[in-house]
Amino acid sequence: MGEPELSRLDRDEILASLRRMRLLQSATPQIVPLTGGVSSLIVRVDDAGHRFCAKSALPKLNVSADWRVPVRRNRAEVDWMRTAAELVPGAVPTILGQDVEGNMFAMAWLDPDRYPVWKHKLLAGEISIETARQIGAAIGHIHSVTSEKPELAAQFDNGEDFEALRLDPYLRETAKRHDDLGKQLSAIAHRTARTRLALIHGDVSPKNILVGPDGPVLLDAECATWGDPAFDLSFCLNHLLLKSVHMPARAMVLLESLAALLEEYLSRVTWEPVAEFEARAAALLAALALARIDGKSPVEYLRSNEQEMVRDTSRALISRPPTRLIDVVTPFKEILA
Template sequence: MYDISKERELLDYLQKNGLIEGKDYTVRYFNNGVSATVAMIENDKKSIIAKQALAKLNVAADWACDQSRMLVEQKALTTYSKIIKEYVPAPIFYDEENYIMVREAAPRSSSMWKEQLLKGVLDFSVAEKAAQALSAIHNRTAGDQQVAEEFKEIKFFYDLRIEPYIETVVKVHPQLKEHADRIVDRLMNQKIALVHGDYSPKNILVDQDRLYVLDLEVSHYGNPAFDLAFFTNHFVLKAVKNSRWYNAYLTMLDFIAQSYLKAIEFADAKKFEHEAVQILAYHMLARIDGKSPAEYITDSLDKDIVRAVAFKIIEQDSSCYDDVMSELAAVLRKSKRY
């Protein structure tokens, strides 16, 4: 099997498959990948991304996953290209034997939205487009039997999200098991729309007025409330990390949630919001006590704040984002974080 983490091997592979010509290419590896080796290969005429799934993820915990999940990403990127072409890089090539996908690269001028947010740069036009892209995917694939059949496999979703996130949280907080089991049952068994599974600012690149949605390897046909909860969790965590700007983060969180909820056509918005908020509580706990903790939530008080709010959401059966924001603001005030 080819190993694209070795530059010479990567370039030879691309040459043999007719993906590049000549030798005047530079290779830049991205070191922030948890689940794959990712490299940009470019010269003055061409810029592509090569991505190969890892058998063991780059986290402290023992976390393995079948490398054939890369085919899921290739298929999902193709589907996204049909629905929201302006928001994704174009797929180019897939090698099933070596678990290698090649796609168009976003411009070098692009930046990770997560980095902008952590610096306190909150662009609501980016937030609006991100919410629009997500609602468009969910609306257009809801009830689509062809898409449902193509993405019926949920093994990777279980391996990469349910077990390391929710089930690991329950091992730390066993009192949540009964409630968590109901959440897991719905996430694993409800078939509503195409779910991204990793929709976050880390996986959205921004280049002027264009977005690039990336990393679709956890895509499956399931419950889209997972995506809204996963996405909005990142604004909760950043409000805790940079509590001096908490009000701005929560304003953006509310803007995203309401923009998305107003756009959906496949579910009752209030019921859907209730479900998303309950799932959100587990995402919050997972980034503290799961297998993939948020690298920027390191302070013990910050962790306690996240846990306190998550438990309140579950205990009070919070049904809307207003409840989440009010509780988070109250806990931050009590902790004198701002």
């Protein structure tokens, strides 16, 4: 497959943005669009021996559904990355510049050979429990520290964008397709929207995490907001759960990774009683499992029989709300054993 064409922002607009950031040393840098994203245009820039990335948010996401979101989320991403860099050094790429006018920012290039995508490694069967532990520790630390910084609430008052990017396309859309569970799913969405306890990333997915030589590196924080930490944890655990369904030969080690990530994370929950936190996270995990089948952004790798298994299992869990995350994982584990 060849590299994608520049179709959303032409070369002149990208060059203008890079010049406003004072990043170019030559008049003719090489600009190469990168694959893999549905919400942004991401390019690699090679300029006078210097390589870096530039990213600009798209007004319409590249999915089959008509999914439009304000491009101002680009600024939330930069703010989240700068905050995370202070709390967990090395956990995000270095920000090189920001062009508010052009809704673009630039960040350090991380060589894919040294920083592979966690999703690619998982699907290839290269599963490291230690990597999962490190991710749980990093996310938990960011949540714990920022929960004690209420001044961040105003800076990250992005609830409207979080609704458009996460709650509506995942939970509310799924509620429309499952009338009998609509009340439960809508209640979970409403509770998540009104729970504002810490700075959250909003898209802690294996596709947005690089496995670096010194630990995980988190990307793509467009959904960042002051919100419910349970969403970040459940969103990430859901991907491990779904991959265990898709990869039955590796299911047990994937579920061990899930347990390791969860253990590290829960040890850092300081902002409320763990039982209260876990009850919200468990309900979210069951709902998100169904949402990745029947929401606006279904996972692409599940076969039809795997989709049915996830659909049936998650529907049963939503109808009888679990209070612990293990209560969500156990039915899947029993089927896969």
